Amino acid sequence: MRKTLATAAVLGLAGLGVLVPTTSAQASENCNLEWHGAMSGHFYAYDGANCVYILGHTASWDSDWGNSTGPFQGGDTNDARSILHKGTSGLAVQVFNGTGQDWGGGHTCIKKSEKYMSDLDGFTFTSGASVSNGISSHRWVEESKCGKFLDS
Template sequence: MRKAFAVLTAVTVASLGALVPATSAQAADCSDAMAGALSGYMYAYDNTNCNGYLGRASGDDSDWGNSSQSFQGGDNNKASSILNNGNSYEVKFYGAANSGGGHICLSRSEGWASNLSDDTLTNGAPANNNISSHAWASASNCSKWAV
């Protein structure tokens, strides 16, 4: 009986060990969010790894702070991760005017930037918590890319 219990315990511990790395790996990026993203939309999130949903848009939003389009006033300068599930364009994210503007683009092929603290805008300002608008753009109109 003790041997059977020991074997059962070993199998249980081994299977738990196999689950922990898989769960941690999934939480380390935006793959789950991308799997659930609607085609033709870009998304922004308050936290890294596409957690803390701020909003989504299929069109441009020239001012996330004015609450007149997809994003609302509280979303302004809060994005820490972004996702592009667009159909034919890249997304050009613009920094806050009070930080000198600048932009960073997210390509459809890249799909997401799970941690904007790794990125800067074209003017050298941090991208994290510094996005105040976005527009769909062709790749030729982008000079800096999120990673």
């Protein structure tokens, strides 16, 4: 009887592990694994928090994530929930909530030293719009061109 109760208790506690949400340390660990496996010189965007469900990646820029040209296409616009910067040039990646090569609309940047943002919730563009599920375009720029950074 004691073995049965002990086994039930252990299984019950193990089952709780399934219900406990991912901690920020675990989330950072997943993004860290993604960063180490990412191609050097590329910017990545993910549909889910914690660098899961990749939307795309590129060493280039894309002025409209919603059209059918460029590295991000169609349904990628306004779907990024986490991003990763594995650039090698020292440039920042500037993301926008607008499209077009006039680079209008609100923006924010991720520095090379930041590596990744595992969850964009709570961050805003210079326009005040939410960055999470709000990115429509991006480009590589000198940090001096950034009016706002994701780490600030």
